[in-house]
Amino acid sequence: NAGVTQTPKFRVLKTGQSMTLLCAQDMNHEYMYWYRQDPGMGLRLIHYSVGEGTTAKGEVPDGYNVSRLKKQNFLLGLESAAPSQTSVYFCASFETGELFFGEGSRLTVL
Amino acid sequence: GENVEQHPSTLSVQEGDSAVIKCTYSDSASNYFPWYKQELGKRPQLIIDIRSNVGEKKDQRIAVTLNKTAKHFSLHITETQPEDSAVYFCAASNRADGLTFGKGTHLIIQP
Numbered sequence: 001n002a003g004v005t006q007t008p009k010f011r012v013l014k015t016g017q018s019m020t021l022l023c024a025q026d027m028n029h030e031y032m033y034w035y036r037q038d039p040g041m042g043l044r045l046i047h048y049s050v051g052e053g054t055t056a057k058g059e060v061p062d063g064y065n066v067s068r069l070k071k072q073n074f075l076l077g078l079e080s081a082a083p084s085q086t087s088v089y090f091c092a093s094f095e096t097g098e099l100f101f102g103e104g105s106r107l108t109v110l
Numbered sequence: 111g112e113n114v115e116q117h118p119s120t121l122s123v124q125e126g127d128s129a130v131i132k133c134t135y136s137d138s139a140s141n142y143f144p145w146y147k148q149e150l151g152k153r154p155q156l157i158i159d160i161r162s163n164v165g166e167k168k169d170q171r172i173a174v175t176l177n178k179t180a181k182h183f184s185l186h187i188t189e190t191q192p193e194d195s196a197v198y199f200c201a202a203s204n205r206a207d208g209l210t211f212g213k214g215t216h217l218i219i220q221p
Contacts, residue, residue: 002170033208035208040119040213040214041213042199042211042212042213042214043114043154043199043211044211045208045209045210048208058208059111059210090153090154094208095143097142097159097161098144098145098156098159099144099156099209100153101153101154102153103152103153104153
């Protein structure tokens with residue numbers, strides 16, 4: 001089992017560009033999450049999904065969109081990137097109380 | 111929504127001493143309290159957790175205590191070792207809409 005896999009791991013964008021982060025899990029988990037991690041701010045929830053075809057907003061959803069068309073995939077989109085979205089993004093899936101994190105995706109917006 | 115406060119933000123201890131990190135939460139309905147360890151450049155990993163029907167849980171050198179009345183929980187690491195150096199996050203949850211994390215504690219083990 002690969003667990004939770006995120007792509008890409010690194011990306012540099014210019015302000016206004018768009019991109020999609022892909023999260024894939026092979027553990028058949030229903031719940032999936034996208035967090036962002038910034039220095040001194042901990043992990044903040046962007047969006048989450050409790051099953052295929054469902055999405056919901058977390059603590060900091062503005063500027064992001066998500067889709068869960070397949071149970072194993074959870075996509076995070078930035079339609080028009082801003083420097084404030086420079087961060088490390090973690091995807092996670094949830095099972096019986098434990099969050100399983102991906103390796104993280106470092107995004108820089110210039 | 112839930113709000114989790116974590117202290118201290120940085121903790122430096124001598125190797126072999128104990129370390130204690132404290133968290134408070136706001137939502138009395140929260141019933142699950144995990145602790146995650148994140149080494150530099152790596153993903154957070156679960157090290158121990160506690161549920162609201164238990165007051166204390168131990169796993170070798172680490173332990174977590176929970177006081178539901180006061181709405182606080184703590185992580186205790188005894189006989190600290192260099193490999194304990196990392197950022198530690200507490201979290202709280204009562205439902206499926208994700209864990210709410212504290213801002214983290216950078217634990218430094220001095221040789």
